[in-house]
Amino acid sequence: MQGLQREKYVGFLKRSYKGVSIKDIIIIMSLIILMGVDIGNSGGAVNSLKIFLIVLTLGYSFAKIELHSPYISIIIAVAHIVYSYVAYFIRGYRNIDVMMMVMIQVISFTIAINRGSTRGQLKKQIKQLEERQRNLEHAEATSNVIVVYTDLEGTFTKVPPGFCKIMGYTEAELLNKNYKEITHGEDLQISVENTDSLIRGEKTAIKMDKRYIRKDGQIIWVDLNESVARDHYGNPCYLLAYIRDITEEKRMKNALEESEMKLRRITDNISDMIVETTMDGIIRYASPSNKVSTGYEVEEMIGESILEKMHPDDIDKVKITMEKLKEDLTWSKVEVRCQHRQGHYAWIEIMGNVLIGDNDGASGLIFCARDISERKKVEMDLYESEERYRSLFENSPDAISVYNDEKFILANRAAAKLVGLKDPKQLIGRSVMDFIHSSSYEKKLEATEEIKIGKVEPGYFTEEKIVDIYGRVIDVEVGCSLLSYNGRMAVQVVSRDISDRKRAEILEKHMAQKQQLIHEMQECDRLKTEFFSNISHELRTPLNVILGSLQLMNLYTNKEASMTYPNNLSKHVGIMRQNSYRLLRLVNNLIDMTKIDSGFCEMQLQNHNIVSIVEEITLSVAAFIENRQITLLFDTEVEERMIACDPDKIERIILNLLSNSVKFTNYGGQITVYIEEIEGNVVISIKDTGIGIETEKLDMIFQRFRQADDLLTRRNEGSGIGLSLAKSLIELQGGTISVTSEYGRGSEFTVTFPIRVVETMKGEVQEINNKQKSYIEQISIEFSDIYALN
Numbered sequence: 001m002q003g004l005q006r007e008k009y010v011g012f013l014k015r016s017y018k019g020v021s022i023k024d025i026i027i028i029m030s031l032i033i034l035m036g037v038d039i040g041n042s043g044g045a046v047n048s049l050k051i052f053l054i055v056l057t058l059g060y061s062f063a064k065i066e067l068h069s070p071y072i073s074i075i076i077a078v079a080h081i082v083y084s085y086v087a088y089f090i091r092g093y094r095n096i097d098v099m100m101m102v103m104i105q106v107i108s109f110t111i112a113i114n115r116g117s118t119r120g121q122l123k124k125q126i127k128q129l130e131e132r133q134r135n136l137e138h139a140e141a142t143s144n145v146i147v148v149y150t151d152l153e154g155t156f157t158k159v160p161p162g163f164c165k166i167m168g169y170t171e172a173e174l175l176n177k178n179y180k181e182i183t184h185g186e187d188l189q190i191s192v193e194n195t196d197s198l199i200r201g202e203k204t205a206i207k208m209d210k211r212y213i214r215k216d217g218q219i220i221w222v223d224l225n226e227s228v229a230r231d232h233y234g235n236p237c238y239l240l241a242y243i244r245d246i247t248e249e250k251r252m253k254n255a256l257e258e259s260e261m262k263l264r265r266i267t268d269n270i271s272d273m274i275v276e277t278t279m280d281g282i283i284r285y286a287s288p289s290n291k292v293s294t295g296y297e298v299e300e301m302i303g304e305s306i307l308e309k310m311h312p313d314d315i316d317k318v319k320i321t322m323e324k325l326k327e328d329l330t331w332s333k334v335e336v337r338c339q340h341r342q343g344h345y346a347w348i349e350i351m352g353n354v355l356i357g358d359n360d361g362a363s364g365l366i367f368c369a370r371d372i373s374e375r376k377k378v379e380m381d382l383y384e385s386e387e388r389y390r391s392l393f394e395n396s397p398d399a400i401s402v403y404n405d406e407k408f409i410l411a412n413r414a415a416a417k418l419v420g421l422k423d424p425k426q427l428i429g430r431s432v433m434d435f436i437h438s439s440s441y442e443k444k445l446e447a448t449e450e451i452k453i454g455k456v457e458p459g460y461f462t463e464e465k466i467v468d469i470y471g472r473v474i475d476v477e478v479g480c481s482l483l484s485y486n487g488r489m490a491v492q493v494v495s496r497d498i499s500d501r502k503r504a505e506i507l508e509k510h511m512a513q514k515q516q517l518i519h520e521m522q523e524c525d526r527l528k529t530e531f532f533s534n535i536s537h538e539l540r541t542p543l544n545v546i547l548g549s550l551q552l553m554n555l556y557t558n559k560e561a562s563m564t565y566p567n568n569l570s571k572h573v574g575i576m577r578q579n580s581y582r583l584l585r586l587v588n589n590l591i592d593m594t595k596i597d598s599g600f601c602e603m604q605l606q607n608h609n610i611v612s613i614v615e616e617i618t619l620s621v622a623a624f625i626e627n628r629q630i631t632l633l634f635d636t637e638v639e640e641r642m643i644a645c646d647p648d649k650i651e652r653i654i655l656n657l658l659s660n661s662v663k664f665t666n667y668g669g670q671i672t673v674y675i676e677e678i679e680g681n682v683v684i685s686i687k688d689t690g691i692g693i694e695t696e697k698l699d700m701i702f703q704r705f706r707q708a709d710d711l712l713t714r715r716n717e718g719s720g721i722g723l724s725l726a727k728s729l730i731e732l733q734g735g736t737i738s739v740t741s742e743y744g745r746g747s748e749f750t751v752t753f754p755i756r757v758v759e760t761m762k763g764e765v766q767e768i769n770n771k772q773k774s775y776i777e778q779i780s781i782e783f784s785d786i787y788a789l790n
Contacts, residue, residue, distance in 0.1 A: 145243070148160070148241045148243055152236055153178065154239070155177070156179065159171055159174045166222075167212060167214055168214045168216055168218075180192065182212050183212060183213070184211035184213055187210040194206040195239065198236075201236075205226065207224070207225050210222060221250040223244040225243075226240070226242075228240070272370045273348070273369040274286070274367070275290065276365070277306050278364050278365070279364060280305075284302065286302065293338075293348065294338060294340055296341050318350075321334045325352050325353060332352050332353070333351050333352075335348070347371070348370060350368070350369045351367065351368045352367045353366055394413065399411075399414045399417075399476075399493075399495040400495075401415045402490050402491065403490065406432050406433060406448075407429055407430065407431055408427045408428055409485065409490065410428070411424040415427060418468070436467070443464065447462065448480075463498070464476055475497070476496060477496045477498045478495050480492065604646045605644045605646055605733070605758050606647070606758065610650070611639060611641055611675055611682075614684055615636070617654045617658075618658070625671065629668055630662065630667065630671060633670065633673065634674075635672070636674070637677060638675065641677065643753055644756050644758040649733065653726045653751065656725070657686045657726065658671070659722075661686060661747075664692075665690035665746075666690065669689040669746075670689050672687045673686055680754065682752070682755055683752050685749070685750050685751075688747060689746040690747060691746075693741040693747055695741075695743065698739060702737070703724060730753075734753065734756070738750050738752075
């Protein structure tokens with residue numbers, strides 16, 4: 001509005017001088033000269049004409065000049081006044097015409113003076129308006145309030161740079177837009193309604209927060225003050241809007257509201273109790289959680305003193321805390337008892353602080369309380385437990401000590417007594433290793449490290465030796481565990497003197513050893529008795545058979561008998577031969593066993609093809625085994641392998657193992673001999689599908705005089721020496737033997753010899769036995785326990 005008034009007055013001033021021409025000035029001067037003619041010397045008609053001309057001059061000057069130049073009007077008026085003064089006072093004309101002219105001239109002069117004064121005021125006002133306009137433009141440029149002009153339709157007519165900046169448009173782009181195009185959809189209807197009410201005159205101004213859409217799509221919040229400019233008839237001319245960007249304020253306000261909402265949700269849902277009071281402790285706010293801990297509704301608490309429900313013994317503590325809060329303005333904590341609605345008291349922990357108001361002064365107190373009844377109960381239980389532990393610690397008969405960095409930091413009386421001290425304090429600060437026996441030193445260091453890293457489980461006890469202050473060695477049982485002591489990890493040791501137990505254990509061990517010796521002697525006697533019983537049976541049986549056969553042969557010696565029973569004679573001779581072989585085998589085994597025990601059994605090691613030896617031995621018994629309707633299979637992974645061995649002993653070993661397989665394999669069964677090389681060893685496997693061996697008897701079959709079958713229940717003959725002797729012969733050649741068996745399904749004996757050769761003398765040639773060797777006699781001896789050979 002001020003801008004429009006300034007333009008109006010400035011234009012008027014310009015027009016005041018622009019309408020005066022040279023012609024106007026000549027006419028005015030002529031009229032002034034004409035008025036100078038002496039009115040008194042003229043007649044009435046002339047005077048009347050002169051008065052008419054004076055009025056005409058005044059009228060012309062007012063018509064032509066008054067609205068354009070007040071200074072010209074003043075000049076004309078002064079001229080008229082001077083003329084009238086001369087005519088009236090000097091020349092003495094006092095007729096009615098002169099009086100009228102003087103009066104008209106005075107009036108015109110007054111009007112002219114008034115007009116001149118008005119023009120001066122207008123010019124001064126115009127300068128003031130121009131100054132105000134410059135100040136306004138500067139304010140618009142520096143203020144955060146932006147002035148925007150639109151027509152009555154809402155199209156922008158004037159936009160300052162500040163508005164262009166916040167909207168992201170250029171001035172040209174905005175001047176072609178309507179405010180409706182950049183108004184947020186949710187604010188459009190209310191904006192249009194407000195503008196229409198301004199135009200209709202229903203409202204003089206509108207204030208609202210609204211949203212604009214920036215060119216890049218962002219939402220801009222503004223504080224809008226809108227009004228309408230009207231002319232002097234009251235008609236609306238254009239719309240004027242004062243805009244302030246409040247986007248950041250809105251963001252901060254929303255953030256604050258969200259923060260307050262979160263805080264409210266926290267205080268409403270937190271398990272801790274929140275209470276706000278005045279500086280005197282009158283409750284102004286209480287969170288809903290107060291009801292859970294105290295049983296009181298929030299509404300009941302508002303307006304009451306925070307001291308109202310406190311235990312009488314705790315009221316002074318709360319008052320002191322409140323005074324401390326007011327003085328220090330820092331958080332303070334106190335534990336008190338608060339009365340529940342049901343009458344009992346609950347322990348609560350209160351944290352308090354001062355609320356700071358807008359003027360940086362204290363506006364109240366804020367308390368955060370937590371129900372610690374359970375914790376107090378636990379603390380009481382812990383205290384009682386500590387008391388019990390302290391009593392147990394002091395009065396325990398076991399030595400209990402605690403050490404850190406290898407130095408004692410705590411010990412009971414029993415620990416001091418164990419090492420020969422009277423007072424436990426004498427142990428404090430001394431090194432643990434001072435009392436450890438040298439034999440347990442390394443063990444103790446390792447145990448300490450394992451305890452520190454948690455490798456030792458609680459309840460684990462070990463035995464150590466310690467030395468008391470007098471140098472006596474004491475056997476102790478030690479249990480260690482890790483614990484926290486005065487904020488540091490330490491080791492707790494429980495020790496018990498087990499010297500008496502150790503002596504008892506030693507005595508018990510000696511008694512056990514003696515009992516073992518007695519048991520072994522009894523077992524040896526039993527084995528001897530059984531062995532000699534077995535030997536007696538083994539020797540008596542073939543002798544009886546031989547004796548009987550010889551008696552029968554004596555009957556058949558006459559010609560008639562030999563002619564009558566030729567087959568019987570041959571049969572009995574075979575029986576005698578087989579039993580003779582049995583006796584020979586038994587005698588050979590006894591001799592070899594004696595040699596091995598005495599250390600006189602030497603191996604004749606020579607380099608031989610072990611595969612060929614085993615194969616020939618296996619093939620030599622093939623016919624006999626197949627006669628018993630047992631399948632014999634031989635297979636080898638290698639065709640030839642030279643090793644250092646005693647071929648005679650290999651023969652006895654293989655035949656012994658084969659004879660065992662034949663004895664315990666039923667008709668229709670199978671025996672497999674397999675040779676292979678494994679990791680530098682020759683492995684010979686003899687596997688059968690016989691009756692097998694019970695698991696609990698596998699460890700005893702290689703023991704001397706042991707048999708899987710009991711003496712009275714066994715189904716096959718034997719002295720119990722064969723497998724033991726075979727094991728000894730194998731070991732004398734650097735080999736091993738093992739057995740696997742499944743009872744009822746068969747057994748497998750595995751013989752392993754290392755692959756090695758012996759050096760030969762220069763010029764000596766060792767014969768490799770590749771020809772078929774006769775094993776008939778040896779087979780007869782080894783298989784003599786098996787009847788029905790023929």
